[in-house]
Amino acid sequence: MRLGDLQTPAxxxxxxxxxxxxxxxxxxxxxxxxxxxxxxxxxxxxxxxQSAHGHAAFTCATIREVEGMxxxxxxxxxxxxxxxLDARRLGVLDAQVTVAVDSPETIAAARVGGVGRVLIDxxxxxxxxxxPPARAGELADLARRSGLQVRGVMGYEGHLMLLEGREERxxxxxxxxxxxxxxxxxxxxxxxxxxxxxxxxxxxxxxEIQAGSYALMDTAYQGLGLPFEPALFVLATVVSVSEKFAxxxxxxxxxxxxxxxxxxEGAQVWFCSDEHLTxxxxxxxxxxxxIRVWPAHVDPTVAYHERLALxxxxxxxxxxxxxxxxx
Amino acid sequence: MRLGDLQTPAxxxxxxxxxxxxxxxxxxxxxxxxxxxxxxxxxxxxxxxQSAHGHAAFTCATIREVEGMxxxxxxxxxxxxxxxLDARRLGVLDAQVTVAVDSPETIAAARVGGVGRVLIDxxxxxxxxxxPPARAGELADLARRSGLQVRGVMGYEGHLMLLEGREERxxxxxxxxxxxxxxxxxxxxxxxxxxxxxxxxxxxxxxEIQAGSYALMDTAYQGLGLPFEPALFVLATVVSVSEKFAxxxxxxxxxxxxxxxxxxEGAQVWFCSDEHLTxxxxxxxxxxxxIRVWPAHVDPTVAYHERLALxxxxxxxxxxxxxxxxx
Numbered sequence: 001m002r003l004g005d006l007q008t009p010a011x012x013x014x015x016x017x018x019x020x021x022x023x024x025x026x027x028x029x030x031x032x033x034x035x036x037x038x039x040x041x042x043x044x045x046x047x048x049x050q051s052a053h054g055h056a057a058f059t060c061a062t063i064r065e066v067e068g069m070x071x072x073x074x075x076x077x078x079x080x081x082x083x084x085l086d087a088r089r090l091g092v093l094d095a096q097v098t099v100a101v102d103s104p105e106t107i108a109a110a111r112v113g114g115v116g117r118v119l120i121d122x123x124x125x126x127x128x129x130x131x132p133p134a135r136a137g138e139l140a141d142l143a144r145r146s147g148l149q150v151r152g153v154m155g156y157e158g159h160l161m162l163l164e165g166r167e168e169r170x171x172x173x174x175x176x177x178x179x180x181x182x183x184x185x186x187x188x189x190x191x192x193x194x195x196x197x198x199x200x201x202x203x204x205x206x207x208e209i210q211a212g213s214y215a216l217m218d219t220a221y222q223g224l225g226l227p228f229e230p231a232l233f234v235l236a237t238v239v240s241v242s243e244k245f246a247x248x249x250x251x252x253x254x255x256x257x258x259x260x261x262x263x264x265e266g267a268q269v270w271f272c273s274d275e276h277l278t279x280x281x282x283x284x285x286x287x288x289x290x291i292r293v294w295p296a297h298v299d300p301t302v303a304y305h306e307r308l309a310l311x312x313x314x315x316x317x318x319x320x321x322x323x324x325x326x327x
Numbered sequence: 328m329r330l331g332d333l334q335t336p337a338x339x340x341x342x343x344x345x346x347x348x349x350x351x352x353x354x355x356x357x358x359x360x361x362x363x364x365x366x367x368x369x370x371x372x373x374x375x376x377q378s379a380h381g382h383a384a385f386t387c388a389t390i391r392e393v394e395g396m397x398x399x400x401x402x403x404x405x406x407x408x409x410x411x412l413d414a415r416r417l418g419v420l421d422a423q424v425t426v427a428v429d430s431p432e433t434i435a436a437a438r439v440g441g442v443g444r445v446l447i448d449x450x451x452x453x454x455x456x457x458x459p460p461a462r463a464g465e466l467a468d469l470a471r472r473s474g475l476q477v478r479g480v481m482g483y484e485g486h487l488m489l490l491e492g493r494e495e496r497x498x499x500x501x502x503x504x505x506x507x508x509x510x511x512x513x514x515x516x517x518x519x520x521x522x523x524x525x526x527x528x529x530x531x532x533x534x535e536i537q538a539g540s541y542a543l544m545d546t547a548y549q550g551l552g553l554p555f556e557p558a559l560f561v562l563a564t565v566v567s568v569s570e571k572f573a574x575x576x577x578x579x580x581x582x583x584x585x586x587x588x589x590x591x592e593g594a595q596v597w598f599c600s601d602e603h604l605t606x607x608x609x610x611x612x613x614x615x616x617x618i619r620v621w622p623a624h625v626d627p628t629v630a631y632h633e634r635l636a637l638x639x640x641x642x643x644x645x646x647x648x649x650x651x652x653x654x
Contacts, residue, residue, distance in 0.1 A: 007413070009654060039601055061602045082602060083566040084576075085615050086334070102567055105614040127597060127605050129567040129574050158600070239410035240429055240456040247456050249409075252627040254654075257585035258599065270454060272585065273485070274366055274626050275388045275409060278454050287432040288412050299601050300579040304630060306653050326633050327336060327581075 001316040003309075004290065008237040009250035011305040011322070012292075015312045017231035018049070018215060024227050025214050026053040028201055035059045035079060035193060037212025038324060040299050043308065044072035045320035046215065059193075059210045060324075063089050068324040070095035079193065081154060081210060083121065083129050087113025100154055102131040104142060111146045118148050119193060122183040124155035124176040133179045137186030152191030155180040156210070161198030164223040170202040177205035198224060216298045220259055232308075233292040234262070234301065236277060238285050245270060246285050248277045250293055256300025263294045328643040330636075331617065335564040336577035338632040338649070339619075342639045344558035345376070345542060351554050352541050353380040355528055362386045362406060362520060364539025365651060367626050370635065371399035372647035373542065386520075386537045387651075390416050395651040397422035406520065408481060408537060410448065410456050414440025427481055429458040431469060438473045445475050446520060449510040451482035451503040460506045464513030479518030482507040483537070488525030491550040497529040504532035525551060543625045547586055559625055559635075561589070563604060565616040572597060573612050575604045577620055583627025590621045 003012070025034060036050045039061035047058060047069060057077035060066045066078050067089065075095025082099075083106045084090070090097045091114025098117040101107045110118050120140050123130030131139055140150045157176040163169040177194065184192050195209035198221060203209060213221065216232040234255060236248035248264075251272045255262050261269045267281040277293060285291070295301040302308070303325055310318045330339070352361060363377045366388035374385060374396060384404035387393045393405050394416065402422025409426075410433045411417070417424045418441025427448040428434045437445050447467050450457030458466055467477045484503040490496040504521065511519050522536035525548060530536060540548065543559040561582060563575035575591075578599045582589050588596045594608040604620060612618070622628040629635070630652055637645045 007654060082576075083574075085564055085566060103614050106566070123569065127569070127572055128600060128603055132569075237412055239412060239433070242450065242454070242459075245454050247410075249411075252583060252585050252624070253630040256579060257583070257627070258579050273455060276455055287430050297579070300584070303580040327334060 003235065003311055003314050003316065006235055006309055006316070008235055008290070009254040010235045011302065011308040012233055012235050013216065013308050013310050014231045015310045015317055017229050018310070021215050021217065021228045021231060022049060022053045025200065025211065026055070029209055030054055032057060033208060035208045035210050036215070037061070037081070037210050038065050038069060040212030040302070041216055042302050042322050042324035043320050044068055044074065044323055045318070047072070047074055050215070057208070059212070062327050064326045065324045066090055066095070066097060067093060079119065081156070081193070085109050087115045090115045098151055100129070101139065101143060102129055103139070107139065107143045107146055107148065110148055116149055117151050118143050119151055119154040119191060120183065120187050122153050122155040122180050124157050124179045124194070125160070126156060126158040128156070128158065130155060133183040136183035140187040150187060150189050152189030152193065153180055153184045153187050154193040155183070156194060156196065157199060157203070158196065161196050162220060162224070163198070166202065166225070169199060173199045173203050174205070177203060181205055197221060197226065197228070213298065218298050219263065219294055219296060230294060232298055232302070233294050236291050236293050238287055238289040238291060241285060241287050245278050245280045248279065248291055248293065249275060250277050251275045254301070254304050255293070255295045256297040256303070258300060259296035262296055264291055330562065330638055330641050330643065333562055333636055333643070335562055335617070336581040337562045338629065338635040339560055339562050340543065340635050340637050341558045342637045342644055344556050345637070348542050348544065348555045348558060349376060349380045352527065352538065353382070356536055357381055359384060359535060362535045362537050363542070364388070364408070364523075364537050365392050365396060367539030367629070368543055369629050369649050369651035370647050371395055371401065371650055372645070374399065374401055377542070384535070386539070389654050391653050392651045393417055393422070393424060394420060406446065408483070408520070412436050414442045417442045425478055427456070428466065428470060429456055430466070434466065434470050434473055434475065437475055443476055444478050445470050446478055446481040446518060447510065447514050449480050449482040449507050451484050451506045451521070452487070453483060453485040455483070455485065457482060460510040463510035467514040477514060477516050479516030479520065480507055480511045480514050481518075481520040482510070483521060483523065484526060484530070485523065488523050489547060489551070490525070493529065493552070496526060500526045500530050501532070504530060508532055524548060524553065524555070540625065545625050546590065546621055546623060557621060559622070559629070561620040561622060561628065563618050563620050565612050565614055565618060568612060568614050572605050572607045575606065575618055575620065576602060577604050578602045581628070581631050582620070582622045583624040583630070585627060586623035589623055591618055
């Protein structure tokens, strides 16, 4: 099957680019140094490729992602890097599951849910989950008293991912990680889990990096000079052409829009509607032409699609279900 | 089952509000005067409720929506109000399907795909699909020569939906519909299909109004003084609480973000991450509390969810699959 045979809109991954991204990351962060985050692609077939590159432990953002990874035989060491108040679906899985906790309530949920292992989630500057660093020790004590194994700490410096200057990124990551290391001294355990695609090679404090975006890459990372390339686009068909603009059949329900409009090479994107993209092409297009639409944010784009097509040049190699959607 | 029993994030529809919205619309636009647009809810169970209010003809935005409606026994008169280049999946359905066309290519696609009925889609001011009004007649001739039944015209004044002043909305809608009526004189047929929730009662030229948002309602319509109320929210759980903010378990993958951040009553929303909402509540919240998150745009929100819960007060009446997702 060829690219032209796909019904549109279709999520497409460039196989050689994906492979280069996976190989480059595995070179810099081999084996357990990387705990790939599956939220970025929500696809166990892609996780299997990451596993083939030597990474056996994975990061998940939702209970459904943990369940799906376990069902796909990738349950050797799954971290739900997120707080949950009802962990019962995790406790029954045939997999080794660790869950992030940052409060007595989430510790109680892990215990009640039968999840034996936790990381103490520490706030290192991003206004999101994580306890204050000074409180990590007492939460670890509480978790241990509750019969849980405390494997260490986790802290996501998400507010630093898109800093374009490498030195500033390095410096601020070190500051954030100093907070995490202090917490780690109080908590104990062998794991210091942190980082992401933007800090994968400047975060030297973490024992494992939770990068996910590197596989398919977001255009938002383009200013950082990272050695990963965008591998994912939405294939769309031009369904209508007017004098000053044309319309393709992808829109708000096939593209994550929180980072703004997608990009189309050789065209100005005017706006998206539910199922339409209105754009002004630099040179004429015809009804029936196919265009490649590059989403501004990969993760919420993938979450709209049931499957993705893995292509090389014009050839479809495989179709992979996006099987980790939902909650 | 009660609201508190739902796993979060969960899409929730307030049943009495939905019922009031459906009843009010059916009062003003009874029976065939309304052709409800299913793209707004992507749920055949909800379409069945609209059918119970007397509307037998429906509008769809995707082939999958047409297929799903046909499978649900709601195929009496389905309009795909969108251009497609491959109509073969439509031609095989056990339903009466009409498709919008605005070019020789889309007319050919209808013919090849075995769809016997078309509307000539006319651009009435929104930069999207639709032929120039002056070209509608020749396209209708071409369609008839191709053996297709031309049922009339369609033209969506989407650029006028959110004009807050009723008089301006009325005046500009009349101007847009003058274009459509001129095209209709050249095209013939009994159907003039147009309009939406914002113009449902000011568009007096259309023989049928394609409103969809009225059922669940977008907050964006709030300035218009329409008699429809928001009926849809995302139920989320507070998973982490800090001194200045709290975090709930819904985010970019459970909320359409093209209209910006969602709203939470009694709180300032700071930002959304993939699976998190960081917000500053006016009064303290606790880990485990449930909050109602009102999306800025309903349609792309619904498209992220597998199901919705229909509730009355705290009671879950039914769970409906969001079964018209995908393409």
